[in-house]
Amino acid sequence: MTLPIRPAVLASPDYPFNPIDAPVKLDQNESPQDFPADLKQLVLDELLNAQWHRYPDLHSDGLCAAIGAHEDWQADGIVVTTGSNVLIPLLTQLSGLGRRLLTVKPAFALYALGARLLDVELTEVALQADFSLDVAALTAELGRGAEPGVLFLSQPHAPTGNCAAAEDIAALVEAAPGWLVVIDEAYFHFAGRDFRAFARTRPNVVLLRTMSKAWGLAGLRLGYLLTSREVAANLKKLVPPFTTSVLQTVAARVALAHPDYMVERVQRTVRERERVFAALARHPSWITYPSQANFLLIRTPDAKAAHEHLLRHGVLLRRQDGLEGLEGCIRVTIGTPEENDLFLAAALVPVVPAEAGT
Numbered sequence: 001m002t003l004p005i006r007p008a009v010l011a012s013p014d015y016p017f018n019p020i021d022a023p024v025k026l027d028q029n030e031s032p033q034d035f036p037a038d039l040k041q042l043v044l045d046e047l048l049n050a051q052w053h054r055y056p057d058l059h060s061d062g063l064c065a066a067i068g069a070h071e072d073w074q075a076d077g078i079v080v081t082t083g084s085n086v087l088i089p090l091l092t093q094l095s096g097l098g099r100r101l102l103t104v105k106p107a108f109a110l111y112a113l114g115a116r117l118l119d120v121e122l123t124e125v126a127l128q129a130d131f132s133l134d135v136a137a138l139t140a141e142l143g144r145g146a147e148p149g150v151l152f153l154s155q156p157h158a159p160t161g162n163c164a165a166a167e168d169i170a171a172l173v174e175a176a177p178g179w180l181v182v183i184d185e186a187y188f189h190f191a192g193r194d195f196r197a198f199a200r201t202r203p204n205v206v207l208l209r210t211m212s213k214a215w216g217l218a219g220l221r222l223g224y225l226l227t228s229r230e231v232a233a234n235l236k237k238l239v240p241p242f243t244t245s246v247l248q249t250v251a252a253r254v255a256l257a258h259p260d261y262m263v264e265r266v267q268r269t270v271r272e273r274e275r276v277f278a279a280l281a282r283h284p285s286w287i288t289y290p291s292q293a294n295f296l297l298i299r300t301p302d303a304k305a306a307h308e309h310l311l312r313h314g315v316l317l318r319r320q321d322g323l324e325g326l327e328g329c330i331r332v333t334i335g336t337p338e339e340n341d342l343f344l345a346a347a348l349v350p351v352v353p354a355e356a357g358t
């Protein structure tokens with residue numbers, strides 16, 4: 001019997017993730033520290049008094065106001081969902097379905113995956129050798145054909161960690177008047193740069209944000225975007241009603257009311273990133289790329305061997321060598337100073353024959 005499932009879904013691979021247990025977990029770009037215990041207690045106190053039998057706000061209006069105050073953004077230009085992962089296919093439905101999705105490669109897997117699952121025409125323009133944007137090729141793609149669509153970029157870029165020149169982003173937005181331009185800013189805290197000032201005057205630009213990384217709330221599932229009133233109002237038609245629970249809403253509001261812990265952790269992560277980067281320069285065969293995010297991309301002679309070697313030392317990181325242009329690459333999340341020391345000790349251990357060194 002033929003399954004009653006669209007061919008595009010049948011043909012699609014699963015999301016590329018393989019859970020492995022290890023003492024030092026540096027594979028998912030999470031915050032290495034849990035949400036502060038005193039803030040957890042505040043969340044629990046509020047939850048005890050919340051009404052669990054009532055539906056939450058239709059579109060988390062109360063939370064949008066808190067986000068607006070924190071981000072200096074109009075509340076009616078904010079859309080909240082259970083993780084920015086959820087917003088990516090919704091944005092593709094909003095502006096790409098039946099049209100086009102343009103992005104770069106290598107990139108965050110979900111942009112292309114969403115296009116394939118929705119049968120949206122997908123174009124992936126390769127980054128240049130130094131991971132900068134190929135503005136000429138992207139501009140040509142933006143102008144090709146009659147139908148526009150949605151352009152997905154990330155800044156800092158994942159999984160390379162670099163930032164594009166702001167002029168390059170501006171040139172692409174100028175070249176794409178009919179397109180929805182999504183800038184995924186999952187890691188902007190670690191770069192000290194964002195595109196709010198730029199997006200404020202451009203109604204077709206969307207800034208995607210998450211509480212999974214800098215805020216240390218990956219387990220809670222909360223993401224949102226900043227855009228124009230018009231784009232937000234239309235996107236809300238595609239967001240399932242009452243989708244964000246009281247648990248997520250309360251936790252996010254408590255976090256936003258206490259941003260100091262997040263700012264401090266970001267500063268420490270940035271310091272640690274530079275320390276780990278400098279230490280890795282001593283590695284005899286690895287090339288580490290400069291990063292503006294909370295992770296480092298490393299090119300090794302053999303990603304599988306590097307991954308296994310580190311796992312034997314209790315350190316889990318993520319292979320990236322399956323992505324075009326990232327042959328031999330692994331990606332390591334910046335952890336606590338202790339975790340980073342364990343990673344460096346394992347990474348820099350000289351490869352000696354088993355019988356030597358006694």
Ligand SMILES: *Cc1c(COP(=O)(O)O)cnc(C)c1O
Nearest residue numbers: 083084085108158186210212223
């Ligand atoms: C981690 C990450 C996100 C965040 O996804 P959530 O669903 O909010 O956890 C979004 N984009 C990129 C590029 C990421 O790396």
